Amino acid sequence: MDSRNFTYMFYGFATAWVVVIAYVVTLVARERKLIEEMKRLRHMIDSGESRT
Amino acid sequence: MREKLIYALAAVAALLLTRNLYQMFIGLPDEVLQGAIYRIIFFHVPAAFTFMTGALVSMLASILYLARKDFSADSVAAAVTEVALVFGFVNLLTGMIWARIIWGVWWAWDARLTFMLISCLMYAGYLMLRRSIEEPTQRARMSAVLSILTFPAVVITYKAIDWWRNQHPGPVLTFRTGGGTMDPGMEQVLWLNFLGILLFATVLMMVRMRQEEIRREIDGLRREAHAI
Numbered sequence: 001m002d003s004r005n006f007t008y009m010f011y012g013f014a015t016a017w018v019v020v021i022a023y024v025v026t027l028v029a030r031e032r033k034l035i036e037e038m039k040r041l042r043h044m045i046d047s048g049e050s051r052t
Numbered sequence: 053m054r055e056k057l058i059y060a061l062a063a064v065a066a067l068l069l070t071r072n073l074y075q076m077f078i079g080l081p082d083e084v085l086q087g088a089i090y091r092i093i094f095f096h097v098p099a100a101f102t103f104m105t106g107a108l109v110s111m112l113a114s115i116l117y118l119a120r121k122d123f124s125a126d127s128v129a130a131a132v133t134e135v136a137l138v139f140g141f142v143n144l145l146t147g148m149i150w151a152r153i154i155w156g157v158w159w160a161w162d163a164r165l166t167f168m169l170i171s172c173l174m175y176a177g178y179l180m181l182r183r184s185i186e187e188p189t190q191r192a193r194m195s196a197v198l199s200i201l202t203f204p205a206v207v208i209t210y211k212a213i214d215w216w217r218n219q220h221p222g223p224v225l226t227f228r229t230g231g232g233t234m235d236p237g238m239e240q241v242l243w244l245n246f247l248g249i250l251l252f253a254t255v256l257m258m259v260r261m262r263q264e265e266i267r268r269e270i271d272g273l274r275r276e277a278h279a280i
Contacts, residue, residue: 005088009089012089012092015149016099016142019145020252023256034263041277048280
């Protein structure tokens with residue numbers, strides 16, 4: 001019982017951190033994508049304006 | 053300035069959470085009846101409080117948006133709901149792992165657990181609703197209404213252990229019982245961990261808010277690109 005008790009405590013702590021870290025990773029990836037999209041649009045607008 | 057604040061808060065949160073981990077494992081003994089597994093409470097309860105704080109902020113920001121039509125209030129509501137939901141799921145999952153040892157089952161359909169699940173699913177619905185509406189004003193208005201309508205489920209979740217006889221343990225913290233049900237040393241670590249998690253959640257919310265601002269800027273750039 002005691003070793004199982006300790007193992008499940010470890011699972012509990014690990015789960016908490018894994019969920020939070022997975023969210024942080026998606027947050028970072030999303031930010032990178034948004035910044036790239038913003039740069040792409042800015043570049044598109046700048047090149048469009050220089051042509052007109 | 054905001055960037056520096058994010059890093060400073062993240063550093064304080066990391067230090068506090070590390071200190072708390074040391075206290076949990078080295079400073080505190082096992083609980084007499086539950087053994088080592090009781091330590092899950094140091095994440096389970098602070099995660100629930102972080103979820104509930106986030107839900108409250110989301111509701112207030114949503115009311116502010118509907119009153120003033122201020123898009124920064126909408127950004128706060130969207131950011132805080134998403135971060136709060138992450139901690140809502142941390143609360144549910146850690147609770148299930150604790151229950152497997154103490155109750156012998158992963159889940160029980162009692163009022164506290166069921167309303168927590170309903171609250172999380174409704175906030176997940178809020179995020180899905182935001183993704184499904186393109187027009188920013190309509191998106192902000194509809195999601196503000198949903199956030200306000202969802203908050204009572206969080207209040208019921210909080211009060212469920214007072215209102216109904218549950219499988220879930222009753223209140224143990226001093227501010228709800230008047231004292232005597234939880235060791236003061238353990239309760240202190242629990243509150244300090246809540247502070248650490250809340251600081252960390254604030255950091256995530258600030259990062260998420262910045263993304264909402266970038267997204268609004270992208271909307272503006274797209275309109276400009278279409279005009280050209």
